[in-house]
Amino acid sequence: MKLTTFAKATAFMALAGTAMPAYAQQTVTWWDFFAGGDGVRMKALIEQFNEEHPDIQIEGTTLEWGVPFYTKIRTSAAVGAGPDLMTYHLSRLPLGLSEEVLTPITEADLEAAGLSEDDFFESSINAAKGPDGTLYAVPFDIHSIVLYYNKSYLEGTRFLDDEGNLTGIESVADFEEAMQAAADNGSQTPVTYATGDDGGTYRVFYTLLAQQGGTLISEDGEVLPGDSTEKAVKALEIMTNWHEQGWQPEQALYEASVALFTSGQSAFQLNGVWEVPTMVDLAESGSLGFEWGAVEVPKLMDTQTTWADSHAWAIPIQGEEEMDPAKREAVMEVVGWMEKNAIQWADAGHIPAYKPVAESEEFAVMEPNATYASLAEDATYDPRSDVAGVASPVYDAAVNILSPAMHGYLSPEDAIEQMKAEIQNRM
Structure with a gap:
C-alpha cells in the first residue's frame, strides 16, 4: 500500500470511528x-x-x-x-x-x-x-500440604460425620487412632507421603515442628534455638513411630507415594495442594474408585499451623x-x-x-x-535464611538425615544433632 493510500485509509477509519488495529x-x-x-x-x-x-x-x-x-x-x-x-x-x-x-x-x-x-x-x-x-x-498463591482422605476406610468410625466429611482429629493420638482404624478396615498403608524424598519428609517434619512452636533457624542464624531441639526430636519420633507401626510407606519416592493414595491403598495422604487436579481428573474419569476429600492439616500438636510457601x-x-x-x-x-x-x-x-x-x-x-482455605491465615513459611526453602541445604538434610532416621538407621536424637551441624556448617 502506498503511503498516501494508507494515510487516506487511516483518516477514513478515524472519521468513521473505526479503531485501528493494535500492534x-x-x-x-x-x-x-x-x-x-x-x-x-x-x-x-x-x-x-x-x-x-x-x-x-x-x-x-x-x-x-x-x-x-x-x-x-x-x-x-x-x-x-x-x-x-x-x-x-x-x-x-x-x-x-x-x-x-x-x-x-x-x-x-x-x-x-x-x-x-x-x-x-x-x-x-x-x-x-x-x-x-x-x-x-x-x-501469587499460597500452597501447602493438606490431608487427603479416602472415605471408604473411615466408614463406620468416629472420623466421618453424617455428611461424610472428616472429623474428630484434634491431636496426634486422634490421627494415630484414625490410621489404625483404617488399617483395621483394610488399608495397607494408612498414611502416605514421600518418606524417601526431600520435600515430603521436610514438609511433614516442619509442620510438626511448627505446630509445637519450634523454630528451625532463628532470625540471628541459630539452628533449633532453645527448646526447639527437643521439639524437633519429638517431631521425628512421631514420624519414626508411624514407620514402626507400619502406617507409612518405606522410603517412598514422590510418584510412588502419590500412587499409594490414588490406587486406593492408603486412607490418608499428606501432600501438597498441587495434587488436587490429579484427584479431580481421576474422579471425573471414573477411574478413582473411591470418594475422597482434603482438609487443612489438623491441629496435631499445640498450634494450628502448616508448612507453606508461595x-x-x-x-x-x-x-x-x-x-x-x-x-x-x-x-x-x-x-x-x-x-x-x-x-x-x-x-x-x-x-x-x-x-x-x-x-x-x-x-x-x-x-x-x-x-x-483457612490455612492461608495459619501458614508458617520456611525460615528467612539462604540455606532454607525449596531445593536448599535444609531440604538436603531432610532426605539425607531425617529420612534414614525415621527408617531406623539412627536415633531421632542423633539425627537432629547431625541436622543441626549440617545446616550450621552451610550458613
Missing part, C-alpha cells in the same frame, strides 16, 4: 518453572493475556524446577541476560537477596498493577519482604542497566492481570494470595480448595 509495543520476557498441570494452566493464562493485550505480549519460557532454575537466574541476571519477569518461591527470597538478583517492588509498581499490599494475606506479603520491610516480590512474581536485576520505565509498567500490568485472574490458577489446587479472589463467591464454591 505489540512491549514484549515481556518471562521465565517460570511450572510443569505438569501447573504448566498447562499457566500457559493458558499467558495465552489469554496475550489475546487481551495486543500492546503487551508475553514471551514465556519454562525452565527446570529447583536448583537449575535459581542457578540460571543468578548467572543470567548478573550479565543482564535474564527475563523481565519471573516466577519465584518466597522461601528462596533470602537467597535472592543475598545474591542481589532481585529489584524492589515499589508503591509505584503496585499502583501500575492496580494492587496494594493490603490486597494480600499477611503471611504471604510478609514473606515477600526483606529484613528491612522492602517488598521484593508479589505473592509462588510469586519477581523482577530480576538487568546487569548494570535499569529496566526502561515503559517496560516496567508493562511488566506490572502483567502481574496485576495475573493476580486478578488467579481463580484460574486456583483450579490447580492453590489458594490465591490476592484476597479479592480468595474471598470471592467463585472461590467459595471451589472444592476442596474452599475447605482448606
Whole structure:
C-alpha cells in the first residue's frame, strides 16, 4: 500500500470511528518453572493475556524446577541476560537477596498493577519482604500440604460425620487412632507421603515442628534455638513411630507415594495442594474408585499451623542497566492481570494470595480448595535464611538425615544433632 493510500485509509477509519488495529509495543520476557498441570494452566493464562493485550505480549519460557532454575537466574541476571519477569518461591527470597538478583517492588509498581499490599494475606506479603520491610516480590498463591482422605476406610468410625466429611482429629493420638482404624478396615498403608524424598519428609517434619512452636533457624542464624531441639526430636519420633507401626510407606519416592493414595491403598495422604487436579481428573474419569476429600492439616500438636510457601512474581536485576520505565509498567500490568485472574490458577489446587479472589463467591464454591482455605491465615513459611526453602541445604538434610532416621538407621536424637551441624556448617 502506498503511503498516501494508507494515510487516506487511516483518516477514513478515524472519521468513521473505526479503531485501528493494535500492534505489540512491549514484549515481556518471562521465565517460570511450572510443569505438569501447573504448566498447562499457566500457559493458558499467558495465552489469554496475550489475546487481551495486543500492546503487551508475553514471551514465556519454562525452565527446570529447583536448583537449575535459581542457578540460571543468578548467572543470567548478573550479565543482564535474564527475563523481565519471573516466577519465584518466597522461601528462596533470602537467597535472592543475598545474591542481589532481585529489584524492589515499589508503591509505584503496585499502583501500575492496580494492587496494594493490603490486597494480600499477611503471611504471604510478609514473606515477600526483606529484613528491612522492602517488598521484593508479589505473592501469587499460597500452597501447602493438606490431608487427603479416602472415605471408604473411615466408614463406620468416629472420623466421618453424617455428611461424610472428616472429623474428630484434634491431636496426634486422634490421627494415630484414625490410621489404625483404617488399617483395621483394610488399608495397607494408612498414611502416605514421600518418606524417601526431600520435600515430603521436610514438609511433614516442619509442620510438626511448627505446630509445637519450634523454630528451625532463628532470625540471628541459630539452628533449633532453645527448646526447639527437643521439639524437633519429638517431631521425628512421631514420624519414626508411624514407620514402626507400619502406617507409612518405606522410603517412598514422590510418584510412588502419590500412587499409594490414588490406587486406593492408603486412607490418608499428606501432600501438597498441587495434587488436587490429579484427584479431580481421576474422579471425573471414573477411574478413582473411591470418594475422597482434603482438609487443612489438623491441629496435631499445640498450634494450628502448616508448612507453606508461595509462588510469586519477581523482577530480576538487568546487569548494570535499569529496566526502561515503559517496560516496567508493562511488566506490572502483567502481574496485576495475573493476580486478578488467579481463580484460574486456583483450579490447580492453590489458594490465591490476592484476597479479592480468595474471598470471592467463585472461590467459595471451589472444592476442596474452599475447605482448606483457612490455612492461608495459619501458614508458617520456611525460615528467612539462604540455606532454607525449596531445593536448599535444609531440604538436603531432610532426605539425607531425617529420612534414614525415621527408617531406623539412627536415633531421632542423633539425627537432629547431625541436622543441626549440617545446616550450621552451610550458613
